[in-house]
């Protein structure tokens with residue numbers, strides 16, 4: 001059974017998690033056979049990558065990343081970039097952790113201007129990991145939510161549905177792609 005790790009990269013808000021829950025729902029509707037696991041960064045005691053011995057939360061986080069077969073990564077935008085805590089989490093991982101594993105991205109910002117953060121900053125990191133990044137990603141903005149953080153924008157819903165559709169197909173494709181490589185890189 002494929003294990004999907006849904007990473008909620010916010011530390012204190014609710015919108016990133018709300019988009020992720022919606023994606024989870026759309027994936028379930030398409031394929032009930034996946035094992036879906038939610039990871040909320042806000043529930044972990046994060047440690048900076050400085051060479052210190054790992055605490056239990058960071059050990060658990062790394063293990064969850066390693067054991068997953070595919071990922072949905074949801075992140076807020078901070079200072080026209082990804083939050084340090086997400087980059088820091090990536091820095092803990094062995095470079096082969098996400099190799100040839102499907103990844104879809106959803107991101108949320110306070111301004112419309114920062115949607116290319118996904119394209120220019122998050123995707124290159126996932127490309128370095130040689131993840132199977134789906135061509136679709138979804139960027140949301142505060143105005144797509146109501147006061148209770150429900151997604152009220154119909155277009156966002158259809159984009160999330162399409163993201164789930166492509167992601168599920170990428171998961172199918174990755175099953176037949178052995179993670180062992182011929183080269184040594």
Ligand SMILES: Cc1cc2nc3c(=O)[nH]c(=O)nc-3n(C[C@H](O)[C@H](O)[C@H](O)COP(=O)(O)O)c2cc1C
Pocket residue numbers: 010011012013014015016017075076077078079080081108109110111112113114
């Ligand atoms: C430190 C900080 C920096 C931020 N910088 C940006 C930014 O550069 N561009 C942007 O669109 N939103 C920015 N925001 C707004 C967040 O992206 C927004 O609060 C977040 O996506 C809300 O999601 P959440 O409820 O899941 O935390 C920033 C927020 C914080 C706290």
